[in-house]
Each structure stands twice: as structure tokens, then as C-alpha cells.
Amino acid sequence: MTLAAPKAIAATQAVEAVMRDHRGRLLAALIARLRDFQLAEDALQDAAISAISHWGRAGLPDSPQGWLLRVALRKAIDRLRSATREGRKAQDQALLVGEEADEMETDIIPDDRLRLIFTCCHPALEEKSRIALTLRSLCGLTTPQVAAVFLDAEPTMGQRLSRAKAKIAAARIPFAVPGPEDLPDRLNSVLTTVYLIFTAGYAQGPQAGTDLCTEAIFLARLLVQLAPDQPEVEAALALLLLTHARSAARTGPDGQTLPPTRQDRSLWNQADLAEGGHLLDRAVARRQPGPFQIKAAIAALHAAEGTPDWPQITALYARLHDFEPTPVVALNHAVALAEAGQPGLALVQVRALAQDLDGYQPFHAVLADLSARTGALEEARAAYARAIALATSAADRAFLDGRLAALD
Structure with missing residues (x-):
């Protein structure tokens, strides 16, 4: 092994760590x-490739992030100048970016991720x-992983x-945080995207080396940090x-999915x-009620000691339906209603959702489940x-x- 080899390996590891x-x-x-x-992604990738070579020769810079940002901007200028199809427009944009690259303090990188989240979730x-763009841009998943x-x-x-x-x-979707008048609707779109990423991970488990539940929690923590x-x-x-x-605790020793009431709480x-x-x-x-507060309150009641307070859960689902009048919320309300002691009424409501x-x-x-509990065995x-045919996990099928x- 040559003397340069360890430096090249160290540079590669350093670039991978910064990018991660x-x-x-x-x-x-x-x-x-x-x-x-696309230009930003391509330029950042170009800068990362250059960093492996440069850092392998000269060593790690004082500010690796600032170095990557500065070089990525210059790589973007090079790409713009080579875009002959757009002619003068590309030249003008390259000049503007070049001026910013010269003037910008790249050792202190402003955190624009909140604006990026709102753009991805428009x-x-x-x-x-x-979902795909958020995973690619904010979480750093590769296209094959997405x-x-x-x-x-x-x-x-x-x-x-x-x-x-x-x-x-x-x-011309703006790269910006919405104003106060638009924030509630747009914020709900962002949070819904994060929640969908989580539910996909919860249903599927880790895939392609990626745990979507972990990625969703990372995004939610980032939002709490950026939008306190x-x-x-x-x-x-x-x-x-x-x-x-x-x-x-979701899966029992026999491989079957377990509801919260049958789970081993010591594993929580x-x-x-x-x-x-x-x-x-x-x-x-803060006294500003919203759908995610209701969903979290329902989750907290499921996690409480003893038997869940089904009447309260039923009331919360009814309130959630005011915010989100969807068939899925109506289905969850019917489940809670059945657990609260009214399976017959719940079955009527569920049948109405069939279409x-x-x-x-x-x-x-x-x-x-409700048909069996009310005697409609066929x-x-x-x-x-039908549920078994549609199940996506072996635990649910079991x-x-x-x-x-x-039933037999």
C-alpha cells in the first residue's frame, strides 16, 4: 500500500461523514x-467527488461543510456556463451565482432546511x-432506496x-416558509407527509437498509427545532x-401482530x-387544538396503564373527524365505538364505508371482526x-x- 492510499481512504471517509x-x-x-x-444536487455531488481528491492531497480543511458549499457553487457556475442551449440566460445566472460565491461567508452556513421542507411538501x-422528494432531499436517501x-x-x-x-x-413554487395566513394549511401538508413516511415504515419495517420510522422521527425533530x-x-x-x-412488542412469539392491550409492556x-x-x-x-394533537392524545390513551378509556377515544375520533372528515377516520371511530360497547352500531357505520x-x-x-362479534359469520x-389477501406483512397475515x- 502506498503512502497516498491511507490519505485517500481517510478523505473518502471524511466526505462520506459530512454528506451523511x-x-x-x-x-x-x-x-x-x-x-x-437538480443543479444543486449535481453540483453538490461534483463537489463531493472533488473533495475526495483534494482532501486526500492537502488534508481536511478547517470547515469541511464550508469547503463543500463553496466548491459546489463554483461547480454550479461551471455547469451553467456549459449550458449552451440557454445562451445568455445561463451566462447571466452564472454571473449572479459567481458574485454570490465570492461574497458569501461559506464557513457559516445558514440553515435553509425549513424552506426546503415546505418546498418538497407543497x-x-x-x-x-x-414523500419521495422529501426522502431524497432531506433524508438523503438514494434514488434506488426511495x-x-x-x-x-x-x-x-x-x-x-x-x-x-x-x-x-x-x-414557480417559492423556496420559502409560508406567511402566517398560509402556514396552518401548508404546515399540515408537511406534517402529513412526515406521518405518511412513518406509517409506511411502521407497516413495512426497514427496507433497503433504511428505517423509515427513524427518518420520519428525524424530520419531526428537525421541524420542532426549526419551527419552535x-x-x-x-x-x-x-x-x-x-x-x-x-x-x-408489536409481534408475539408466534409471529402474529399483537394489539396494544396484548403486548408485553416491559418491551415498550x-x-x-x-x-x-x-x-x-x-x-x-398552547390551547391551539389541531388534528395531530388529537391523534397524539389517542396514542397516549392506548399507552396508558390498564384498559384503554374507549369512550374518551371514541369522543376524540369524533372530534378528529371534524378536522379530517375522511373514511379512514370514520373507520377508526367505528372501532372505538365497538370497543366502547356498541359493536352493532359500529358495524352499521363500517358497512357504509365499503365503497x-x-x-x-x-x-x-x-x-x-365486527361481523364475527355480532354473529354474521359468513x-x-x-x-x-379479503383482509388476508390484502395484508402486506407476514405478521398481519398470521x-x-x-x-x-x-370462527370454526
Whole structure:
């Protein structure tokens, strides 16, 4: 091994560490100046490649992040100057970026990630694109990793990400935090995207070396840090922690999914429960009620000692339906109603949701359970069969197989 080899290995490891820990912040700083997602990504990648060579020869700079940002801006200028198709426009933009690169203090990098989150989660983008772009830009997942989350082919996901970036540019979606009048609606879009990332991870488990639950909690913590004193942000993080706290106990020794009431509470993460409860109390104390505070309160009741307070959970779902009048919320309200002692009324409400939720696996599982409890065994068998066919995890299938077998 030559003397240069250890330096090259050390430089590579240093670049990987900076990109792993600070990619989102660097990318946000670049997008803030370039107003171009793809150009920022390409320039940052170019800078990382250059860093491996340069740091291997000259050693690690005093500010690795500042070095990467400064070089990435110069790489962006080079790319703009070579964009002959846009002619003078590219030259003018390159000149502007060049002036900023000369004047900017790159050793102190402003944190523009909050603006990046709002851009990635803009309502003009469809839900799947918002999730994919957030995972790619803020969490630093590679395109193959994002594709694996959705079980898509890598080229398909690459095209989706490219279309999302192009739409942001074409629609002139601002790289900015919304004003006070637009913040509640836009913030709910951001939090919903983070929650969908978490629920996908909770249902699927770690994929392609990535734990989506961990990524969602990272994003929620980032939002609490960047947007303090927002009760819905605090409640969203509380919801994720209170739910994630039970993850180690979700599956029994036989491989079946277990509801909270049958889980081994000694396996629950007490630190997550304590932090989640503290965040929820802090959010509720601000007296600005919202849907994520209600969802977190329901999660807290499920985690409380003893039998869950089903009448209170039922009331909370009814209130949540005022904020989010969706079939899924109506389904959860019916489940709580049944547990509160009214399975017959709950079954009537669930049957009314059949058209809206025919492709939703939990709907058929609930329909099967309520049908069995009210004596409609043939309906229960058919619903269990449909729920098993739609189940995406072996643990859920094992649980439903057991319930179906118990009918006989």
C-alpha cells in the first residue's frame, strides 16, 4: 500500500461523514441560491467527488461543510456556463451565482432546511411525489432506496423525482416558509407527509437498509427545532414517539401482530413514552387544538396503564373527524365505538364505508371482526379472506389467519 492510499481512504471517509450528517443542510443552502433542485444536487455531488481528491492531497480543511458549499457553487457556475442551449440566460445566472460565491461567508452556513421542507411538501405536488422528494432531499436517501420504499423500479422513481423538480420550477413554487395566513394549511401538508413516511415504515419495517420510522422521527425533530412553539409540530413528534415506543412488542412469539392491550409492556421504550407525553402536554397547553394533537392524545390513551378509556377515544375520533372528515377516520371511530360497547352500531357505520375503502386492508379486518362479534359469520369469513389477501406483512397475515380459524 502506498503512502497516498491511507490519505485517500481517510478523505473518502471524511466526505462520506459530512454528506451523511450535513447533506440536507448543504443542499438546502445551494437550492436557496440556485433555485434549481437538480443543479444543486449535481453540483453538490461534483463537489463531493472533488473533495475526495483534494482532501486526500492537502488534508481536511478547517470547515469541511464550508469547503463543500463553496466548491459546489463554483461547480454550479461551471455547469451553467456549459449550458449552451440557454445562451445568455445561463451566462447571466452564472454571473449572479459567481458574485454570490465570492461574497458569501461559506464557513457559516445558514440553515435553509425549513424552506426546503415546505418546498418538497407543497400541495401542488401529488402525495407520492412529496414523500419521495422529501426522502431524497432531506433524508438523503438514494434514488434506488426511495424506489425500494414504493416497490418501484429505479428508472420509474428517477422519472418521478425529475418530474417533481421540474414542476417546482415550472410552477414557480417559492423556496420559502409560508406567511402566517398560509402556514396552518401548508404546515399540515408537511406534517402529513412526515406521518405518511412513518406509517409506511411502521407497516413495512426497514427496507433497503433504511428505517423509515427513524427518518420520519428525524424530520419531526428537525421541524420542532426549526419551527419552535408550533403545537401541531410538537404533537406530530409526540405521536410518532408514542407509537414507535411500542414497536418492539408489536409481534408475539408466534409471529402474529399483537394489539396494544396484548403486548408485553416491559418491551415498550419508556424514554420515547416519556418524551412523547411531555411534548403532548406542552402542545395542548398552547390551547391551539389541531388534528395531530388529537391523534397524539389517542396514542397516549392506548399507552396508558390498564384498559384503554374507549369512550374518551371514541369522543376524540369524533372530534378528529371534524378536522379530517375522511373514511379512514370514520373507520377508526367505528372501532372505538365497538370497543366502547356498541359493536352493532359500529358495524352499521363500517358497512357504509365499503365503497370508499374496498381496497383498504384494515377496513376488511375491522368488518370481519365486527361481523364475527355480532354473529354474521359468513360475512366475517369473506371479510377475513379479503383482509388476508390484502395484508402486506407476514405478521398481519398470521394474525388474521388465526382469527379466521377461530370462527370454526
